[in-house]
Amino acid sequence: MEREKSFWIRISFIISVILLIVKFYSYYITNSAAILTDALESIVNVVAAGFASYSIYLSSRPRDDNHPYGHGKIEFFSAGVEGVLIMLAGLFIIYQAVxxxxxxxxxxxxxxxxxxxxxxxxxxxxxxxxxxKKGKKLNSITLEASGKHLLTDTFTSFLLILGVLVIYLTGLNFLDSVIAILFSLYILYSGYGLVRKSVGGLMDEADPVAVESTVSAINKNRKNVWIDIHNMRVQQYGGDRHVDLHLTLPYYLDLEQVHNEVEELEKVLEDDWPGIMEVFVHADPCIPEKCCHYCQIADCPVRKFPVDTKIEWNALNMSKNQKHYHDLSD
Known part of the structure; x- marks a missing residue:
């Protein structure tokens, strides 16, 4: 997987260098500030691809004593650097256009x-x-960020062509600067989006996609003996995902039975994720006075109250640090 990531980011770097030369030659023969916006963004492409190549190399290194969660967070940093570079290019283009x-x-x-x-x-x-596509398949935010940047570059390039075509047909040369400023504002917005996503990842902001994926995998394999799941935390660093949760089980199970249920839940999550999955499960005993109302074990030998509800597990209630009876009105 890491070898494939490195291959695609090297391809991106080589192509970015070639296109950098093409775009600057285009600016050289036209002297157009609007075309300069494309050329300067190509510098960002080259720098970002080089940094991304290093970040993918670093993120592929195994965890060590200083980095017990691995090195995957470097990919958030890489995406942030790319976003900052895009924003700096946008500011310079505005200056040049004015x-x-x-x-x-x-x-x-x-x-x-x-x-x-x-x-x-x-x-x-x-x-x-x-x-x-490769970024989503390989769970690489760096490849996804680079792909998004290049697609943004493509979109702006073709809009830029329309703008330059208007200048070519009308002879209104001042439109060159106006178009350059408009495109720079879009570039700034795109760069801000990457920086925002990078900061969110570095600050361990909840990733809705990762959380929903985890919830979906658990619900597909939900067992009646898993009375409740709560205090769930999902973190994703590059292609690595870490899940912590509390699992409520019948209090009368012996230690071996609890261990088997925990292992089965861990396997459900590990099998659902193509990258490295690390799961930590804390087992809680049920409290009959609180859990019987929603416990789905049909032949429970110690039931004290009849079942009167079933809690639907979702990202909101599974993430709460509230044991056994969250989501109940009483």
């Missing part, structure tokens, strides 16, 4: 420049789709 409004320069060979930008955009689009 400067050109007051000190305009002549535009040349716009048709040739548009063809080169279109070629670069098409290549980025194909690579972006592949990186996002």
């Amino acid at each position: 400067y050109n409004l007051f000190f305009p320069s002549g535009l040349e060979k716009l048709l040739e420049g548009m063809i080169l930008v279109a070629f670069s955009g098409a290549v980025n689009g194909i690579l972006g789709v592949l990186l996002q």
Whole structure:
């Protein structure tokens, strides 16, 4: 898996370098600030791909004494760096566009420049789709972030072509700076999105997708003897996922039976995740006065009260640190 991640990020780096040359040549022959936005974003692509390559190498290293949860969080850092670089490029482009409004320069060979930008955009689009698919398959936020960035680059490239085409047909050269500023604002927004996701991951913000996936896997294999699950925490670092939860079991089970139920729940979660899954289960004994009302064991030998409800497990109530009877009105 890590070898495949490294392969795709190296491909991304090589292509980014080639397209960087193509786009700067396009700017060189046109002198267009709008096309400069595409060229500068290519610098970000190259730097980000290089950093992503290192982050994937580091995240693949096994856990050690200093990093008991592994090195997967470096991928959040990589996505954050990419977002910051995108935002810096956007700010520089705005500066350059405003400067050109007051000190305009002549535009040349716009048709040739548009063809080169279109070629670069098409290549980025194909690579972006592949990186996002591989990122989801390999559970790599770095590949997904790179793919999203390249798709954003493709989208802006083709909108940029339309803008340059208007300039080419009308001869209104001041539109070059206006288009550059508009595209820079979009670039800033895209960069902010990556930074926001990166900070959320580094701060262990709850990942709704990871939580819902865990809840779904448990519900598909739910057993009546698993009376309740609560205080569940799900963290994901790169391709590694960590789950902590409390499992309520009948108090009369012996230690071996409790151990077997815990192992079965762990296996359910491990089999559902293609990457590395680490599960910590804390077993709680049931309290008849509180649990009998929703315990689904049909032939429970110690039942004191009849069953009058069934708690539907979801991301909200399974995450609460409230034992046995959460979700009940009494």
